[in-house]
Amino acid sequence: MKLSLSWIKDYVKIPENMDLKKLAYDLTMSTVEVEDVEELARRFDHMVVGVIDRIEAHPNADRLKVCKVDIGDGEIKDIVCGGINLREGMRVAVSCPGAVVRWHGEGEPVVIKNSKLRGVASFGMICASDEIGLGELFPAEQEAEILDLSAFDVPAGTSLADALDMNDILLEIDNKSMTNRPDLWGHYGIAREIAALYDLPLTEIEPFETDVTSDFKVEIMSPDRCPRYIGVEMSGVGVKPSPYQMQNRIWKVGMRPINALVDITNYVMLATGNPTHAFDADNITDHIVVRHAEEGEKLLLLNDHEIDLCEDDLVITDSEGPVALAGVMGGAKDSILPKTERVILEVANFEATGIRRTALRYDNRTEASSRYEKAIDPERCDQALALSMKYFKELYPELKVTGYCDNYVKKLEPAEIDVDLVWLEKRLGKHLTNDEIQGKLNQLGFDVEIQGSNMHVTAPTWRSTGDISIKDDVMEEVARMYGYDNFEATEFTTTFTGAINQKDKSLIRNIKEYMAFRCGMQEIYTYPWMNDTFVHAVLPNTDGILKLSTPPAPDLSYIRSSLLPNLCEAVMKNERYFHTFSIFEEAQVFFDRNYTSVYDESESLPEQRRHIGGAFASSEKDITALFREAKGVLENMPRYTHMEAYEFRKEEKPVWADNVVWLNIYLNDEKIGDMGLLAKKASMECGIKNLSVMLFELDGTKLKPLKSRTNHFEHLAEYPETDYDISMLFDVDAMWKDMYDVIMGKKKASAMLKDAAFVDEYRGKQIPKGKKSVTIRLTIGSDEKTLTSQEIENAANKVMKKLTKQMGAELRTQ
The missing domain is CATH 3.50.40.10 (Phenylalanyl-trna Synthetase, Chain B, domain 3)
Known part of the structure; x- marks a missing residue:
């Protein structure tokens, strides 16, 4: 909102020597945020009122005239002009060299200089109203019409700002800073605030009275x-x-x-x-x-x-x-x-x-x-x-x-509030006398009655429509009128009864740090709405997704129930810049179900949860490496973030995923998320042309932090451990999880086994149909001695025998 200082002065006599910077600062610190203070006259620097003495034809242009103009400096100036309404004796706006104008009211501002037009020297420019920013104040009836100032009886050479009463200061107020102050949405309201701020008299508006009677109703x-x-x-x-x-x-x-x-x-x-x-x-x-x-x-x-x-x-x-x-x-x-x-x-x-x-x-x-x-x-x-x-x-x-x-029909009752003066002093952190408190509130139009330690405050009507309603509002009025700068900084004391450990909040922080620092992923932030294109590509069934009644754009009508559409949009936007990258987001999602009452039945909100999602994108054709990267991030997350471990199953394919490359994520037999390769059709609909994308999404509210650290100290191995690789043939549908359970389950294949890790799998001409070769790395060692080669061979053989017996595996011979 813009305010005119000269208009404000109609209602409060601000001292002429008032520092404008101080006024803007005091208003900002006490009442509203003053974003800008403009001296309006600066727009019209180097502009004066000129009087056309005579008009001559231009020797080289039929549509141009050479005007002999008096601009008050004792010398008649030649100015070439193409105005259609020029006449001798006419007062006009002249932009002298150095003035800033817009040609024909369009384009970028230009600085006027002495020049020649069609061979005739021209001093400055005779302006139309829109060329100097006055098009709305003096609208031209037709094109090429010069601003006629003949109605302003001022001598030639008068500055345009003086002639048009533009010597004013404009205050630009941030509207957001006075959303709760309807009394300030006008010059009189701001004048009343300035009067209170500097203890100046406010000019009252005389009421209208009439004794007219008629049938009008x-x-x-x-x-x-x-x-x-x-x-x-x-x-x-x-x-x-x-x-x-x-x-x-x-x-x-x-x-x-x-x-x-x-x-x-x-x-x-x-x-x-x-x-x-x-x-x-x-x-x-x-x-x-x-x-x-x-x-x-x-x-x-x-x-x-x-x-x-x-x-x-x-x-x-x-x-x-x-x-x-x-x-x-x-x-x-x-x-x-x-x-x-x-x-x-x-x-x-x-x-x-x-x-x-x-x-x-x-x-x-x-x-x-x-x-x-x-x-x-x-x-x-x-x-x-x-x-x-x-x-x-x-x-x-x-x-x-x-x-x-x-x-x-419905008279407004002023707000009445009781304030305990002991409470007020404690909250202010400063002792103010009763006279000081009453004086500050009286300046703002409040009626105050003090009896003992109780103060009864009646707010003026212009502050009683919701702005002043509780004792804290009264405290704010006293504090801002006293001046926030006048409160000394003081130490405060508090008592901690015990450590506060919000493990659920810490878990989310740990997850974000794990993905960012350990896994090298980039965190992104997106708006809570989703683009329709990505919604229909990734979530074809929109049942249960909330829609905005007034969306920011026609194609942004859905509010997010999943992080995946916005992640896919981020991948699409980054495809032209990067060939390999990984991103994640932790944010709130909303569901059109399980409405919960906040205050009453008319105040309800949809179900809200926090989800964690990520995307791994690569232009490489090796989908296996991309899958392992994504699964590795998720698989190691519980260990590094101190939460209960979840498991991967393959039970229900996500609608957006490839038919083969996908997994469900379960915690205690409850599904909490999915991961998988974005299907080719969905990828093309998202505009992702050359990247393969692995996605995952977890319900962060279902993740459970460990109640306490389960870490315990273990000595480093005192005797050397050996890595021993074995390659065996398994059925093509055999899962690594099952192999690991056989090797390292409750009853290990060998007491000397320390660990087992998946290395690689291979399918080719040398491998029988329906089979695959899996290479497994066994870590074999002893806490008591250095093992001989025969003991290592024996431990490996026990593993192979157990895999053969329980999973039908065969030792690969070629």
């Missing part, structure tokens, strides 16, 4: 959505330009002047923060009714979009139907027309949540809705009404109020 049929509605019927008005001062201020803060009737409503909104609206009274039949819309009703808005209303929408209607979408936008039927002579001024208050829902439903957030949805207090209608009527009377001296109705 406003009926509110939905009081929960519209606490107050003021309608004023007026005649003697018409469509005409508003005064330049009003247009200037509206333009400075980012809006576009339109005409006097509309400008008054926008000006009042920018001043008070309370939106207003003007209806063409001749287009309103009977009286105004505020109600919920009915199913099937339609409304053509001012932006020419026709909407189908629903019962949750609040509308302003007459006897013929809806004429405006309450709090969002007026309808085309009630528009201010060129011949409008009577208006109905709306100054109303609407319930915040309903306005926010309606604006989102029709994707139509306006200046009005963005303020109403912050919860404006209904008492502010008095200020908006008073300012509106002041400007209507100033601009239309013949104005007559022919009807007035203030329907205030």
